[in-house]
Amino acid sequence: MSQINPDATPDKDLPLRDDIRLLGRILGDTIREQEGEAAFDIVERIRQTSIRFHRDEDEGARRELETILNSLSRGRTNQIIRAYTYFSHLANIAEDQHHVRRSRAHAMAGAHAMTASAPREGTLARALKLVQEAGVSQAALQAFFASALVCPVLTAHPTEVRRKSTIDREMEIAQILAQRDRQHLTPEEESACQESLRRAILTLWQTSILRRTRLKVIDEVNNGLSYYDYTFFQELPRVYASLEDQLAAMDPAWETVELPSFLRMGSWIGGDRDGNPFVTADALRQALLLQSKHALGFYLEELHRLGGELSLDERYVNVSDEVRDLARSSPDSSPHRQDEPYRRAITGLYARLAATAASLGHEDVARHAVGEAPAYENVEDFVGDLSSLHRSLRANGSGALARGRLRRLRRAVDVFGFHLASLDMRQNSDVHQRVVTELFEKAMPGTGYEKLSEERRVALLLEELRTPRLLTSPYLDYSPETASELAIVHEAAEAHRRYGRAAVPNYVISKASDPSDILEAALLLKEAGLLRPREGEMHVNIVPLFETIADLRHCGKVMDALFALPDYVRLLRSRGQAQEVMLGYSDSNKDGGFLTSGWELYKAEIALVEVFARHGVGLRLFHGRGGSVGRGGGPSYQAILAQPGGAVQGAIRITEQGEVIAGKYSNPDLGRRNLEILAAATLEASLLHSGESAPREDYLRAMEELSESAFKVYRALVYETEGFERYFWESTVIGEIAHLNIGSRPASRTNSRRIEDLRAIPWVFGWAQCRLMLPGWYGFGSAVNAWLEAHPENGLALLQEMYREWPFFQALLSNMDMVLAKSNIAIASRYAKLVEDEALRDAIFPRLRREWEDSIRHLLAIMQQQALLDGNPLLARSIRNRFPYLDPLNHLQIELLKRHRSGDADEQVVQGIHLSINGIAAGLRNSG
Template sequence: RGSIEDVVHRCHAAEVPFDVLVKRAAELSITFVLTAHPTQALPPAILTKHRAIWDLLMKRQLLNPVPKEGRAMTHELLEEIMSLWQTEELRTTRPMVQDEVEQGLYYLSSILYDSLADVIMTFCQEVQRVYGRSMPLTSFMRFGSWIGGDKDGNPNVTHESLRWALLRYRQAILANYLASLERLQERLTHSDQLCRFSPAFRRSLANDRRNFPALAESLDARFPHQPYRQKLAVMVYRLRQMFRQPSESEGGYAGAQALLRDIQLIRRGLTHHRAELVAEHEVAKLSLQVSLFGLTFAKLDVREHSQRHLEAFAELVRLHGLSSEDPRVELLKGCSPGTREVVHTFQVMAEHLEHVDAEAIDGYIISMTHAPSDVLTVLWFFQQTDLFRRTTRGWWSGANIIPLFEGIDDLRRSHDIMETLYRHPVYRQHLAARGQCQQIMLGYSDSNKDGGFFPANWELYQAQRRLHAVAKAHRVRLQLFHGRGGTIGRGGGPLHQAIVAQPWGTLEGRIKITEQGEVVAAKYANPALAMRNLELVLSAVLEATLINSRPPTHVSDWEAAMEELSQVAWRRYRQVVYEDEAFVSYFEQATPIDAVSEFRIGSRPARRTASRRIEDLRAIPWVFSWVQSRQLIPSWFPFGWAVEQSTRHDRKKIEALQRMYRQFPWFHVMVDFIQMSLGMADMRIASHYAALVRPRRLGRRIFAEIAGEFERSRKAVLVMTQQRELLDSNYVLKNAIRLRNPYVDPLSLLQARFLRQRRLARDRRVRRRLDRAIALTINGIAAGMRHTG
């Protein structure tokens, strides 16, 4: 289930016509966005060792070596393992933004560059095999990135690091293309003495000779009678020119389309003299890769907090009024450093789009969007920096403006905010310039911290339906951008299930998803894993778009029941987490949040401000700390209370929930995610963390509430799923937890002990030793639980 073969066969079995399948596939827009949230506990050197060990294991399995070769491979494997054991697994310094960009590029360059194209080619081949007709290669899956552009709460991401990141992504993809062209140069040795080259190809090569006379003199000497190798030599030269500064890159390709035309020319030329097998393999793959990655590898999203824009706007209006004669200069006169940084960021975006690559930036994300003014303020900055302007061909806008709705109140008002924007005449012009397409980002992390797992996910479900209806009414093509984290408490969990469970009719083949921190390493550590995870998402989107797109007739009754459950869970969660003043103290003492805040796993601070309030703590360390202490309350609390209060042990209501679990995909997935979290939590271990709390009676009181709710939720899940034990229906995960716990449990007990000692220690050297010991347990528990933030 979830493979490309499975979904294509199911489309065929559902009598989806070939033409419809091809049309809908061409309309798909699936984007994975790499982020640099501080959830990756392992440094790059360890990840590289893991990859090397995996490569050696795969090599042994595939080659089935003779004894002598097998002994050599075993020796090499042991060398890598020994090296891994003696490699420092703790970061000695907090990573810089540049380090995070390089880590993202490691996955893009060494794994995703090939894997993404391979998945699409596999899909097209399977369609041809099942339907008996060939379909064109289409670039419907892409990767984007926040790494280097996520300014929200991270003072280390500046307009200068943004400028550097944009150029670094460009250099990385050029290096990959260069390596691919040089491989083709070795392969395409076809002779003009044996093959009849197409007239179009011969004309193109003649033009190259005229345009690059210095290079033309050496082509015949280096590659006599080998026109493809001559053409590729010119292409290699032109790519190398593009590594220079834009002002010095004379002779380079003007854009990705120009490079793509040359590759397509070679592909058609090969077909012309009946070398289709060559044309439709490596050359076709490179053509697809250029379509997928362009000249920027992963389109960058820039993100900033709405308050920063409002503060900068207020200062600029006070100093200069609403506009100035020369905005690039006048806007900066007399401004504070914060306002200068806001303006410089927009200017860097405009300059790169105009002078380097018009496709390098996908969108500008506005964190904590509370009102239409938060979006219109960014549009004003777009106007002032020429990111949105009138041209001779009409209005032009350089990037999407993406509101991010995070808190539950904002989710509830999101459709009203968008209704106002869709009616605004200037915003309508921006939308027209962007092809009537609107991206809207939904925050899973802060909404969960705000209202608890079940209420937050229900509000997200409703918000999607309302946003889709408003966009449809205004004839706007909506692409929802899901800010999913690694853990279930931050919107994580099996992505295939989550996509299939989206509200009926809201997906329409367009989805954008964040891939955060440890998720990147877990999903894309090697090509086989990458292929499998990309397949799962593609099959889920096709299933939701082509097979299960119509809702059942009784969905309104289900939604009424979910609303009741959500309201009860919301009230209970707020009562315990926010209204009990002692809960903050419990959280600070019964979890390793103090150590997590100091752990050097990301360039971004753990808190937005110095405040102790839960509202000001970032969702990532909030979830990370609950996972480490084995309580995991962001992923399940207080589901059992909600079920108990809503049903009052009424058999008919319980049976109705059981039917919904079987028939309502969204509820089924939510219950399964809660079940997974309960299966990974451990109240026996958690009690040792609760024992750290002072005064003791506070720790005992709050832990009793958590443990009691855990038991209620466990029973509620068993009733819903009609199982005897948690995870009976998911043997793989159940067995994995049983295998991992004997290794994780001692680390948890050691961590609780070290935390107690660290909080009492007065000697600086003792504290340093304990800090290292705690950091090692954090790494170990994160690896064993397969979750950080």
């Protein structure tokens, strides 16, 4: 089987190699010092033997590995696992810094006329250049920004296995590498940097990677908030400032234009209760409180610093009447600042904001205000006061000062408000049905809602939605489930009163399959005053989530039927005549396989675009993507541009899940780059690709045929092969993952082991750990086999043309290319040996191997590559560099699983399994 092509390290990548060697050497020295020379020698011996096994699937190397690993004590095994795990983490840091290094080098090259290079793909500079070249008018561009929404939504799915303690140390290492890279250091400074690296790596070595207790929802909220400190608070305002400056440089007419805040943050952490019994009204309230406290804490600190900077004396500068009024109303009466109106005004703003924090229930702020002042009633008043400072500075010769900290703070407040991130509610439609059934039965006994036809359900729900009368009564008792659901929507209504409507703007309905699913949620919102029948107002977007293959195929019909209801359309007008729809990548993949999931998602978007256009409703798509390709992951820029024409109408929301959050946003430079990618791709897709015609008919027919074949093969394996469920549980670490303390949500929706009930996240995570990566490719090989057999003359040529000409097919195959490059059939074969039933093993694994081999062979032929990742040499080198350190973790994990499943309940064995899960996830980077 063709492997990734080896090639010489280009000069531009030499700094990466040097950083990896430096970090590896320091880690090796740390292991020698802490654990002894013998431990280090075993690490090296395992690595070298693993390389032989990886390269040739050498049986001698396999036996030698098993001999070495079987001879290790429990304590020594965990030392070795930790060594390889930390090397993977350190290699990730070096790679991230190299991406930053190359971005800076490209930007600096573009700044010099002699070496000018075009802006890089995925940057706002390039997007604006393309827009300008296409002749898009300023009016069209302003219209885009006025209505645009780009929103990454952080979720707390259980694949992030790193603790904040280790992330903080890794960030310290990244900062030291950046310092070495950007400065010419004296020998003494270089020595100090290396000493700092040694301290940080030693701290990592002596810090537990694992959590001893399972995370609670509030722990997940706090983990999510840390990325605001790492990246979002500072980098989001910088993205806006850079974009405004680029527009002004492109056309002086933009110089006085301040863009609306179209790039915002969202969250599910504390609001997503689908299958998570720990997300209650109290959890929602606590999540919102913590978010608000984080936002106001940042603003207060920035105000304090701003006051230190704006020491302008009114004897030397003019000041606007607005600022004089703010200074006069300030409780600051210090004689030292009597001639410094900006400082006194800012002191007053600080006092008002501190009072606001107190009124919202925050604990004492870090610095007390100098005196009492009234709290702000809303965030708009705070923005107005900051704008008064801005206008005065600009009008009186201090425009440069307005462009510094004040500019960034004004933008931050406009983006984050008093709520920080928009927190979505989410619940499963099955729960809604049970709750609505009980509400009707309590209010009108004998209704029998759950037994009604869809038509009669819709009629009953619409009748109830037309009246302001409530179904609930304080004098009736409700089941715990119903009481909890009602408490959630009432808490959301309270959040609107406290923080503004942007705090909880969306209600996502999982497993939406009928119009009644949307109307049931509307009924619950009405009970809390979030939907007002008389006014025809809905204060929350209701977002149906279509996530199974069947639901994707019918989503156009569902929305068509919904828009045919005048009562619902009337409510929709209060939401700007726009409707958000969420598409589920994870569950559709688990339901129908990679190829069919991707194709049905694409077709669903085409259907939705047509239905929404016919009804005159604006479409906003919410993409429920995970980190792995099996859950819709892959490069965001290419994914957005690969959407069908008209699917990106200036607005897009995308989930950011699991370990991908840390990978994208713990490093501020990378975080800014990833935020910019989302904005740039949305801009390009909306203004440059919105009118693109549908793909050629022969492309569509070919994809339909491929999908149909892949679907049959995938379903035959996963859902129709007797014993496959057992094979999955025994050949992967899914059982151990279910008990790892990496999230508050259970691995399955029920207590069963059925594939249907398993969440998509651990399903993909389990296959990634055993290096088979099945959700990212299975069925493709058989589908192409069938296609070529049916079209022997030009079948391959057409698929090659589709890859060259069709962005959707390009993205699909490029993602598969990456997944297959990270897979390893030799290692997967060792996991297969964990299946106790030899007949079951022999019935299934050869099928997996054949499909893997066929998939690679056909993929290379269609992409016209000699080896996997020929078109992505940087990723190919990354994978090649880390395999010698990643593969041993798999071998060690297998040995520990054997011990554990044979009855060895020693805590060190369990700990070793969990450590190996961490290390493999780090090495693969996008496994969950």
